[in-house]
Amino acid sequence: MMPILPFIEDNFENIKAILDKTKENGGSFVLPWLAVSLRDRQKEYYYQKLDLLFPNLRKRYENTYRQITCNSxxxxxxxxxxASHCQKIGLSLGVGKKFINESKQLNFNF
Known part of the structure; x- marks a missing residue:
């Protein structure tokens, strides 16, 4: 469940829809990170897309975020x-031991 773009996707209605779809499609956990990181050239690329799609947001990002990580x-x-909604619908927050124990190592032989 990452990234969640501040000022664009960071509303509960959007996140609830993601959680509900996760559960509907057999997911058992989510790893929420309510932020986006903008390193190196990512920042300029992201700002170009903001200018194109959300023209009024670039200034808000520049004024709010001075670090690499832009937390909501x-x-x-x-x-x-x-946390409340995950408990209600039966999703875990984070990767549990069951998932780790059941995971299989992928072996790519070429």
Missing amino acids: LKSKELYHQI
């Missing part, structure tokens, strides 16, 4: 809502 300003509230 709503993260604390959203994490509580995510």
Whole structure:
């Protein structure tokens, strides 16, 4: 469940839809990270796309985020809502031991 783009996707309705679809399609857990990282050339590329698709957001990003990581300003509230909804629909937050124990090592022989 990453990245979640601040000011664009960081609303509970959007995240709830992702959680519900995860459960509907057999998912058992989610790894939420309510942020996006903008390293090196990613930042300029992302800003170009913001200019194209969301012209008023670039300035807001520049004023709000001075680091590589752009965390949603709503993260604390959203994490509580995510935890509550995951409990309600039976999704785990994070990778559990069961998943790790059942995972198989992929072997690519060429």
